[in-house]
Amino acid sequence: MNIKFPANDELDLALHEASMPNKTVIIAVINKAYVEQSANEETTMLDLFLESFWLGDYTRQLLDHLLLVTVDQTAYERCKFKRLHCYRLVTNGVDFGGEVVYMSEDFIKMMWRRTLLLLDVLKRGYDFIFTDTDVMWLRNPLAKLSPNKTEDLQISVDSFSGDPQPEHNFVNTGFYYIRSNNRTISLFHTWYSHRDNSSGKKEQDVLQDLMHAGLFSQVGLQVRLLETRLFSGFCQDSQDVSAVTIVHANCCRYINAKVKDLTAVLRDWKKFKAAVTGKDPELVGNITRGFKWSAHTGCQNSWI
Numbered sequence: 001m002n003i004k005f006p007a008n009d010e011l012d013l014a015l016h017e018a019s020m021p022n023k024t025v026i027i028a029v030i031n032k033a034y035v036e037q038s039a040n041e042e043t044t045m046l047d048l049f050l051e052s053f054w055l056g057d058y059t060r061q062l063l064d065h066l067l068l069v070t071v072d073q074t075a076y077e078r079c080k081f082k083r084l085h086c087y088r089l090v091t092n093g094v095d096f097g098g099e100v101v102y103m104s105e106d107f108i109k110m111m112w113r114r115t116l117l118l119l120d121v122l123k124r125g126y127d128f129i130f131t132d133t134d135v136m137w138l139r140n141p142l143a144k145l146s147p148n149k150t151e152d153l154q155i156s157v158d159s160f161s162g163d164p165q166p167e168h169n170f171v172n173t174g175f176y177y178i179r180s181n182n183r184t185i186s187l188f189h190t191w192y193s194h195r196d197n198s199s200g201k202k203e204q205d206v207l208q209d210l211m212h213a214g215l216f217s218q219v220g221l222q223v224r225l226l227e228t229r230l231f232s233g234f235c236q237d238s239q240d241v242s243a244v245t246i247v248h249a250n251c252c253r254y255i256n257a258k259v260k261d262l263t264a265v266l267r268d269w270k271k272f273k274a275a276v277t278g279k280d281p282e283l284v285g286n287i288t289r290g291f292k293w294s295a296h297t298g299c300q301n302s303w304i
Contacts, residue, residue, distance in 0.1 A: 010087065010088075011087060011120065011121075011124070012124065014067055014085060014086070014087040015067065015121065015124060015126055017085055018064075018065050018066065018067040018085040019065065019126065020065050022127070023125060023126050023127060023180075024065070024126070024127045024128065024129070025065060025067050025121070025126050025127075025128045025129075026062060026065050026066045026067065026128065026129045026131060027066075027067050027069060027118070027121065027128050027129070027130050027131070028049070028066065028067075028068055028069065028130075028131050028132065028133050029068075029069045029070075029071060029089075029110075029114050029132075029133075030045075030046055030068055030069070030070055030071070030075045030079070030133055031070070031071045031072050031075050031110075032072050032074040032075050033045075033255055034046050034075065034133055034255070035074065035075050035078040035079075036074065036078075038256065040256075041256060041259055042263075043259065043263065044259070045133050045134060045255055045258065045259055045262075046078070046133055048136070048259060048262050048263065048266065049133040049134070049135070049136070049137075050063070050082070051266060052135075052136035052137045052138065052266060053066075053137055055138075055266060055269060055270060055273075056136075056137045056138045056139055056140070057138065057139045057140065058139065058140040058143070059137045059138075059139065059140050062137070062140065062142075063084070066084065066085060067085045067086075067087060068084050068085065068086050068087070069087050069089050069114075069117060070086055070087065070088050070089065071089050071091065071110065071113070073088075076088045089113070089117060091109075091113050107202065108201070108202050108203075111173075111202050111203040111204070112192070112195045112203055114203075115188065115191060115192050115195075115203050116192055118130060118188065119185070119188040119189065119192055121180075122178070122180045122184055122185050122188060123180075123185060124180075125180050126180055127177070127178065127179045127180050128177075128178060129141065129145075129175075129176070129177045130173070130175065130176055130177075130178070131174070131175050131246075132174035132175065132248065134174070134248065134249040134250075134252075134258045134262060135174060135175055135246050135247070135248045135249075136246060136247045136248075136262055136265050136266060136269075137245075137246055138244060138245060138246060138247060138269055139244070139245045139246075140245075141177075141231070141245045141246060143245075144226075144230050144231070144245050145177050145226075146224055149179065150222050151179075151222045151223070151224045152178065152179050152181060152183050152184050152221050152222045152223065153176060153177070153178050153179075153184065153187075153221060153222070153223045153224070154176060154177040154178075154223075154224040154225075154226055155171045155172070155173070155175075155176035155177075155223065155224075155225065155226060156171070156172045156174065156175040156176060156225075156226045156228075156231045156233070156246075156248065157169045157170055157171055157172055157225050157226065157227075157228065158170045158171075158172050158233065158235040158236065158250060158251065159228060159235055159236040160225065160227040160228045160229075160236065164224075164225055166211055166216060166223045166225060167211060167212055167214075167216075169225055170208060171204070171207065171208060171211065171225070172204065172233070172235075172248070172250055173203065173204045173207065174233075174248050174250060175226070175231060175246060175248055176226075183219050183220050183221050183222075184221070186219045187215065187216075187219055187221055190210065190215060190219070191203070191206065191207055191210060194206050194210065229243060229244070230243055230244060230245050231245055231246050231248075232244050232246065232247050232248070233246075233247065233248035233249070233250040233251065234247075234248070234249055234250055234251045234252055234261065234296045234299050235250045235251040237293050240288075241272055241288055241291045242288045247262075247265050247293075249261060249262050249296075249299060251299060252296070252298075252299030252302055253299070253302035253303060254302045256298070257298035257299045257301065257302040258298070258299065259298075260297075260298035261294075261296040261297070261298045261299050264293075264294040264296075265293065265294070267294070268291075268293055268294055272287070272291055275287050276288070
């Protein structure tokens, strides 16, 4: 894969414009398939993602700090049209414009290219929250992430076993918060260096293998797992709608399935918010305890 690095000042400028005062940025990666609406869909993945910031609690201001990394020209033009912070990532010899199906060869290539970019961001001294665009931001996650600066990496999991040891869980790189320091840069260097010795594995699987092999301890990394009660996904729904922060369409294969089921997530969220607004605490408690997410039938059927 022939990789062309844009001029450094392009990325520097994009990061600076999106950054919070403490040099923290929210980063997501999009391609054409995430911004274009198909004939039988009412919305796009990007529009759902942005809608969640509008509907979430104390999330609207976070859009000022969102940097969309676009991997094709169509996605870049759509990003600029929406007046967002945009950065065009160029990778010669690979077309990332179409739907990159989970675990396909192009999917794996795109995940590794993403990892290399994020290593570059860390080297520039920026902390960041990385989020997939199939993550709905229902509440401001900064309120739930630990402010403890000794914690280098706070990362989501597919399902939470109750054991806080990273080695005993399955991490998910679709949502995490990482601080820029020598330990995290070393982690990303080692992680990316394994790309050519991991045929058929996505970058998340390689990180999982390295974690189980003790890499986190070797580099002195302090890691906090984000339990699914607060940072949930389709693999394991949060049972606490009063506290849930994000909903990730993990355990799902196709974009159209994710769009269908995430549309239902936002519909459920709007109904919940309407039901509890202005109600007394006892009634809110009853509504909360009785809440259930709609079944993720699109994603469940995506594996058939």
